[in-house]
Amino acid sequence: MKKLGLIGGIGPESTLLYYRKLVYAAHERIGEHFFPNLTIESLNVFEVFRFCQAKEYDGLTAYLMTGINNLIAAGAEIVALTGNTPHIVFGELRAQSCVPLISIVEATRQEALRRTVNRIGLLGTRxxxxxxxxxxxxxxxxxxxxxxxxxxxxxIADKIASELERGIVKDETRTRFLAIVERMRGEHGIDALVLGCTELPLLLNGTPLPLQTLDTMEIHIDALLEASLR
Known part of the structure; x- marks a missing residue:
């Protein structure tokens, strides 16, 4: 299995989930006495937000590339970003990286095609x-x-930044999110929902939803495992 490198901290709660899910999914696929070797470079999600808010995409690329290069120096053969938002500069990162980067957006698109969905509702950061x-x-x-x-x-953007990025989960926030999803389904006929922030599963997983859900983190983890085992 190729060594994985994760850009974590974007945010911390989803990084914990990525680590746990990757480790045990690899354990199940490969064998009872196996856990994968991987490295996490934890960055600051609020720096990512600051760069995006200011549209300083060159600065964001440089910030993320520093982390990616640290992972490569640690022996990572495949790298992934554990957040959707920094994929705003994914093309630039891929062009500069000397190891493969696995895109959460591309993996989600492939899964959406596999499920033959037609109209998707997108939740995530601003x-x-x-x-x-x-x-x-x-x-x-x-x-x-x-x-x-x-x-x-x-x-949604406020609740992600002020609650979910800090590991805070509130019932009233969940209720409001579900009302937004129901409105989108009723008014626009969406047949699937993309959880386009890797903290959203903290709030919505385990909650009955009126339509199928594409959890970008779960989809990304499957794609990472496939790439690392090829």
Missing amino acids: FTMEADFFKEPLRDVGIDVIAPTAPEIDY
Whole structure:
């Protein structure tokens, strides 16, 4: 199995989930006496948000590449970002990296095609919901992407930054998120929901939803394991 390198801390809670799920999924696939060798480089999610807010994409690329190069120096043969938002500069990172990077967006698009969904509702950070880096790859293969309204984006973005990135999960936040999903389903006919922030499973996993869900973290982990075992 090739050595994995993870850019973590974006945010911390999802990094913990990535580590646990990757380790035990590899254990199940390979054998009883196996756990994978991997390295995590933990960065600051609020620095990522700051770069995105200011549209300083060259600065964001340089910040992430420093982490990627640290992972490569530690022997990583495959690298992944444990957040959706930093994929806003994924093309630049891939061009600069000397080892393969596995994209959460590409993996999610492949899973959406496999499930033959037609219209997706997209939840995530403000940057994921407002920018095109996640939407365009899906639209390019004929899948409609519906984002929440501007006030809903404000609410979702605030709750991700002020609660979920800090490991805080509140019932009233979950209730409001579910109401947003139900409105999108009723008004736009979405047939699937993308959890486009790797902290969203903290809030919504285990909660009955009225439509199928594409958990980008779970999809990404499967893609990482496939790549590392090839």
